[in-house]
Amino acid sequence: MKASLLLCVIATVYLASAVPIKEEELGVYPRFVTFPDGEGLPHVADLQAEPDHALLEEIHRDPANNLYLLFTRNNPTQAQTLIINNSESILNSNFNPEDNTIVVVHGWLGGQDAGINPTIRDAYLGKGSANVIVLDWRRLALSNYVTAVIGVPDIGVGLGQFVRFLISVTGIPYESIHLAGFSLGAHIVGNAGRELEGRVARVTGLDPAGPLWIYNDNKITENDGVYVEAIHTNGGVDGLGIGDIVANVDFFPNGGRSQPGCLTFLCDHDRSWELFGASVTYNHLTGTECESSWQVTFNSCSGAPFPLGNDDLNKTGSGFYRVNTGRRYPF
Template sequence: MHRPFFNSVVKWLAIVLVGLAVTATAIPVEDSPTVVHVVEGGNPLSLLQNDDSGQSSIDYYLFTRSNPTTAQRLYMNEESIKSSSFNPEHPTVVVVHGFLGSHNSALNPAIRDVHLNKADTNVIILNWNRIGGDDEDSAILNTPAVGRRLGQFLKFLSEVSGASYDKMHLIGFSLGAHLVGSAGRELDGKIARITGLDPAGRLWQVHPERLSSSDAQYVEGIHTSKEFGINFVIGHADFFPNGGESQPGCLTPVCSHYRSFQLYAATVEHNHLVGRRCSSLIQLLLDMCNGDILHMGNDDINKRGSGLYRVNTGWRYPY
């Protein structure tokens, strides 16, 4: 083998290995949570049909301060809701993973823990990986239907418990961002807040059911990756950290994509990342925004704001 070619191969392999190491550091793997089934009988919510075990194709895992790490699995029957630790007086945060994700994905404990540490909250983790599977085209096709089912579940939850839509905050990562948009649309935009964490871009630029500002009373987009995310405004307020193309400390697009939920979690805990309003995308990319300020992320269920914002961050938590 020629020496220059050999050196090039070695250098390429080194770059790949470093990139994988950074990504692995940014995306920890969590063990499966302990799950307590709350009234397994009745009519669990299912998409199209139940699987062979008779269980739902969509799972709802509830965490509260009474059960911060041991999930209670909810079903679409009244006894299931009322025998759980769900408290309709508290805010409800619903977290939805993206393609190839599950209830074990790193974003779930990251977002769950900061919300529970901050206030008494009902955190519901949605798992739809048995529908999304490992085929991205099928996952995209099924996203709106799963979102509508989530909307129907939240309507049922409200009816049997008295929980108000004004206290519900839906948070979706990547493909999950468009899923929660469909859920909000199913409820005629009555949900208090939706946060889209680097909403998926592939095939969604012109998709009629992508996340939009009409899906909730307040819709916020946090865009961190040019490779995987949708790179234009979709909500009332859209934040593009560090320009929204890639993130400090990330050597791979996957790392930048995952940074969206890490930034969000940091803002719930610290509420410290402040964006400047931009008059154009050019101004945003050149870091010349000088308009009004608005805090990115946080847990304010009644948050309001509008416009395009740039926020500059560091490369490690809390950024």
């Protein structure tokens, strides 16, 4: 009985300290917000939903309990499963230490079949040899939005632990690793980069989720990698993405709120990973540096040019940029 009571107390203390939601944030957004799932279909998120404390406690105890799926040019569509603390799963796979590694992380209600995964996978493998690892964190992602938000830091820690294990087994350098995540996944890769002390070459946030994140200390930041980039396609308090500058370089395509060819904010939100995938293939989207949010909104930026996205692991820069795109792929 005493042991059970002690466990309850520990769990309560952990959950109280882990909840990143601040009261002022609830007033920024309406209570109900509609997000796309992995297939772009709408689902309502209740920002005042009760968290699933049991699930959060379990994830906190074992943050590495995620699914890591490897794709290479030798297995471009059939995944090989990599398992943390199981070196044979890596050594017996097609993972090539000579190639760069990109880790792709889906958003809320997604999974291994979410549209972001084949889009970015095919862009990388269509261009050259690479290790493309898809993180499937659906166990938490399929919970209510509030629960998923609270659990994001632990999923990020788990990803960081996996990357550290991958490095220990294969000897690959931090300079060969790029972490890219969409929506809640953007904050996951930020936390993973933080777990790795900001040493990975690149961290990319694809329209990082906005609801319950504006005042959240666990959101993606410019310190999470050697170079951190954010692509904002549906930002602001009336959108699904965070409209704030969060990275070394922040891009605001077409003003960063709505996108040409999109009729819904769900499409606007998803456009971030579509633009990134196209940029890996063509490296054709160039932003213009801005001095103010007014310039971003009214398309009057006149500063230096800088490329959006791409797969360059030596990329460096700072500032915020507007880039104008087309209505359809490759934009």
